[in-house]
Amino acid sequence: MVHKRIVILLCLLLIINGCAVQSSKAPQIDAKTTYALNLESQVTQYNKDYMQFFQDVGIAQRSGQLTTANVTALNTIGSRTKVALEEADRLTKAYATSYDAGTAATIGSLLAQISSDLTLLVTTRSSMTGGVK
Amino acid sequence: MNAGAIVFLVSESIKLILSHLSQRGSLNTLTQAQAEVMVKSLADALPTVLPTPEELENPPQPPSV
Secondary structure: OHHHHHHHHHHHHHHHHOOOOOOOOOOOOOHHHHHHHHHHHHHHHHHHHHHHHHHHHHHHHHOOOOOHHHHHHHHHHHHHHHHHHHHHHHHHHHHHHHOOHHHHHHHHHHHHHHHHHHHHHHHHHHHHOOOOO | OOHHHHHHHHHHHHHHHHHHHHHHOHHHHOOHHHHHHHHHHHHHHOOOOOOOHHHHHOOOOOOOO
16 A cells, blocks of 8 residues: 555656656646656656666676676666566557557656666766766 | 668668757657658668677678779
């Protein structure tokens, strides 16, 4: 029950904080279009964050800041993040034509999971490099 | 220029404009029609498959001359 509340709260926070379009400032755009734009902006940003993170991991490994074991541990989390991101991408494409509320809710849950994974990746890498990014 | 290159250039341009506009909060000034076009364009620009962590860490090297 508590877990469910946390997931709902995280989804709300994500949507509020990640809003590229704010309903209060853009009343001319209907709610479902605003929601779609904000979901797409959020998913696009997470795709970029995932790609940038692992490009940086490769650079850090080549420069000796991360060991092979470190990279393997990060890749385990990253593989899970990749699956969630691809599902979010697929559902967001679908939402852009269906505007289905159930699909939007599933995307919201995926975004919460992806956000949590990306945070975990950054904190784990930071602890591996002794606080150096 | 082939069709793939044109689609890539258009999607990259849209992403660049969107990034610029969202930083300035100007997405709020879109009309309903423009917003609907933007929804479609952004959805089309989303990838269907992402590279694995290993592929991102080890990008292919350009051939040496």
